[in-house]
Amino acid sequence: MAPPPRRRDSPQELPDELIVEIFLRFPLDEPSCLLRASLVSRRLYRAVSDPFFRQRLHELHRTPxxxxxxxxxxxxxxxxxxxxxxxxxxxxxxxxxxxxxxxxxxxxxxxxxxxxxxxxxxxxxxxxxxxxxxxxxxxxxxxxxxxxxxxxxxxxxxxxxxxxxxxxxxxxxxxxxxxxxxxxxxxxxxxxxxxxxxxxxxxxxxxxxxxxxxxxxxxxxxxxxxxxxxxxxxxxxxxxxxxxxxxxxxxxxxxxxxxxxxxxxxxxxxxxxxxxxxxxxxxxxxxxxxxxxxxxxxxxxxxxxxxxxxxxxxxxxxxxxxxxxxxxxxxxxxxxxxxxxxxxxxxxxxxxxxxxxxxxxxxxxSFYTPLRLLNLSEEAGGEEGGVKEEKTVERAHQLFGKGTNAVKEGDFDHSFINHDLKTRFDVFGGKHDFVM
Known part of the structure; x- marks a missing residue:
């Protein structure tokens, strides 16, 4: 009798500050990237619609x-x-x-x-x-x-x-x-x-x-x-x-x-x-x-x-x-x-x-960011700030480097969000075929 399928562990969740650093490096010529990311989850929506995110966009890119x-x-x-x-x-x-x-x-x-x-x-x-x-x-x-x-x-x-x-x-x-x-x-x-x-x-x-x-x-x-x-x-x-x-x-x-x-x-x-x-x-x-x-x-x-x-x-x-x-x-x-x-x-x-x-x-x-329409509550135990810490930026660069080819092909937003949703469906079950 075959052993029961082994339960897969849930993937480790990226910290908010790391997600922000990744989103900051989305191509400015692709405003829909942030819009699509904001539709994935309440958490991502909060990350890209926060006024602090616009400030970081300006600090990183300078010119809108x-x-x-x-x-x-x-x-x-x-x-x-x-x-x-x-x-x-x-x-x-x-x-x-x-x-x-x-x-x-x-x-x-x-x-x-x-x-x-x-x-x-x-x-x-x-x-x-x-x-x-x-x-x-x-x-x-x-x-x-x-x-x-x-x-x-x-x-x-x-x-x-x-x-x-x-x-x-x-x-x-x-x-x-x-x-x-x-x-x-x-x-x-x-x-x-x-x-x-x-x-x-x-x-x-x-x-x-x-x-x-x-x-x-x-x-x-x-x-x-x-x-x-x-x-x-x-x-x-x-x-x-x-x-x-x-x-x-x-x-x-x-x-x-x-x-x-x-x-x-x-x-x-x-x-x-x-x-x-x-x-x-x-x-x-x-x-x-x-x-x-x-x-x-x-x-x-x-x-x-x-x-x-x-x-x-x-x-x-x-x-x-x-x-x-x-x-x-x-x-x-x-x-x-x-x-x-x-x-x-x-x-x-x-x-x-x-x-x-x-x-x-x-x-x-202007820098484009999705409009924050809701008063979303903060996650319990979340740390304020921290996006400027050196380790966070270094990890963001490493992850961002993996998406370089997707950026060159003009498909970074689709690749990133598709990968994220695919991981979720692989763990929790369901289909992950969707159009963006």
Missing amino acids: PALGFLHNRDDEDIPRFVHSTASAFPLAAPDDHPSWEVVVDCRHGRALFLIHYQVARELLIWEPITGAQHRVPVPAAFENLCPTAAVFCPVEGCSHYNCIGGPFRVVFVFAVDDNDEAKFFTSASVYSSETGTWGEVTRILNRAVCFSSPYRSSVLVWRSLFYFMADGSDILEYDLDSHALARLESPDPYTDTFSLMVAEDGGLGVCKVSDPQQLKLWSWQESDDDDTDGQWVLSRVIYLGNLLPNGALPLSSLSKRVLFFAEVANVIFVTTDDGVFTIELQSERAKKVCDHHFWCLVPVV
Whole structure:
């Protein structure tokens, strides 16, 4: 008589801190990895949705990825958010986001929409990762000339890895037509979520700086200077410290196809497709002489013919333009005859994002982690912290090394979670065929 089958011992459970170290090394271009891991068990869900996990992501990777972009194209067949990562993932959409809400900015974990763009009376601030939203009335001084706006985190020294849910501010820029004196004023005001009020309106007297379309970009430089691309060749500067407004011209005063960006030195830059084969980048150089204005310097030329596939480049640059620069991620979005491409400025790698064509898009730059919806209780006897201990990191590297081939094959999340679930089913019984 055959002996009874020997009972197999349960596999040793990995400590939480080791699981965290493994998850931290999932490819940033595969947000669905963390999402799928969070669905395996309550324990894994808690590990990847904890705010501390976002902090560790920032400490390890430093630079968040460009997850995709929001756009203003009125097409029900195209999702409002288009992912630029290798795998798709869900975002917590606003409860109500009709097509007449125009997205104009996204920064520090928040997207900003103008409601009824031409005659905006309300702003919508939306956190793509958490789904939280706030509605803010426009300043009382605003009438009906086309505005623009930008959102940012005001916390001094914040690294912005986890400032979602915290305080925010909005810079609202608009033109005022003084009919009594036949003068135009360009005005700006800052809203604080902490006080729930708009600050004093700053204005400069000049020909009105207008934003007649939502195709214009903005950029934050040195944490204190906002720049807005206006109609024509105008660039508007707003100083967050002094609340002063100033105006400067783009490198070519006869074209309006520039997009703002952060230059390699951290200062103001612009970029433009000036030739079917060339993407040109300029940087603004301040003058040492107080009596002399600064100047634009051509700092770099990227030959798109070496990066984009055949057929993507049109016969003229009119159908190809820079749509937006993704701050922090240092990525430029370019539209071509073949669709939208991203260009990483550091590596000059190009990647096709989608087949559709857009005239306006706003990048979403953030670390993606599943939203923590539940107040999960802590496990009894669990130790707090400890993820930085040397032995834990060393063991994590050893285990992570075993998955290198799976990463190269683009199948790490499936291999890891499939192995985990297979082990569980082998021990406790059942089938482990599932689709991910």
